[in-house]
Amino acid sequence: MPLRVYSGHRNFPIAAILLTASGITVFGATLYLPLYQQVVQGASAANSGLLLLPMMIATLITSSIAGKVMTATGRYKIFPVLGTLLMAVGMGLLSTMNTGTPRTLTSLYMVVLGAGTGLCMQMSSTIAQNAVELRDIGSASAATNLFRNLGGSIGIAIFASLFTGTVTARPTQTARGLISIHDVAHATHLIFLTGACIGTAALIASVLIEEVPLRGKSAAAVSAVPDAQTA
Numbered sequence: 001m002p003l004r005v006y007s008g009h010r011n012f013p014i015a016a017i018l019l020t021a022s023g024i025t026v027f028g029a030t031l032y033l034p035l036y037q038q039v040v041q042g043a044s045a046a047n048s049g050l051l052l053l054p055m056m057i058a059t060l061i062t063s064s065i066a067g068k069v070m071t072a073t074g075r076y077k078i079f080p081v082l083g084t085l086l087m088a089v090g091m092g093l094l095s096t097m098n099t100g101t102p103r104t105l106t107s108l109y110m111v112v113l114g115a116g117t118g119l120c121m122q123m124s125s126t127i128a129q130n131a132v133e134l135r136d137i138g139s140a141s142a143a144t145n146l147f148r149n150l151g152g153s154i155g156i157a158i159f160a161s162l163f164t165g166t167v168t169a170r171p172t173q174t175a176r177g178l179i180s181i182h183d184v185a186h187a188t189h190l191i192f193l194t195g196a197c198i199g200t201a202a203l204i205a206s207v208l209i210e211e212v213p214l215r216g217k218s219a220a221a222v223s224a225v226p227d228a229q230t231a
Contacts, residue, residue: 015128021202022121023151058114080206086116088199095192
């Protein structure tokens with residue numbers, strides 16, 4: 001990866017931060033939400049995977065809408081800002097779950113998180129590609145996958161340490177060393193709370209994005225879109 005992509009425009013390192021944060025939250029949610037639903041909410045192993053559908057569907061819908069709006073208007077800064085805000089709120093809502101939280105409420109929280117990742121993740125890839133020269137498009141595309149996977153790896157390490165450290169330190173374990181429902185609920189609370197903090201940091205970074213005209217769209221054409229819509 002040529003180091004010049006980092007020193008060219010500030011949007012590229014910011015996009016890298018957003019992709020890393022998105023990877024952390026997505027991997028954390030997809031790993032520990034099913035565990036919470038199995039142990040605390042009594043879902044089966046097969047159903048716990050299907051119960052993630054609200055988050056995935058929300059991600060697909062918001063990603064598609066954001067892409068169409070960006071293509072039509074050339075505007076895109078609002079999407080990572082709104083996306084990271086929803087990510088932080090979604091993880092914060094998930095951190096409030098306890099042993100009595102119903103599945104329907106969990107699904108609503110997942111929709112908020114999924115909407116945030118849909119607005120942030122794919123848009124961050126586009127921002128990274130648009131911030132580099134044409135000769136570095138391939139490197140920027142590869143870097144987006146790198147940072148997304150890097151975030152997932154970091155998230156797994158952080159959340160696994162939090163989960164293991166919490167459940168082994170809790171006094172509610174049985175004599176046979178089995179993990180209780182309260183242990184899992186408390187551990188996932190800390191995991192999602194950490195994810196909310198990461199989402200908040202990503203929100204601060206997203207505000208610093210500069211809305212550079214998309215490659216292939218002149219600045220005049222982009223600025224004329226609101227006037228045409230008003231007419």
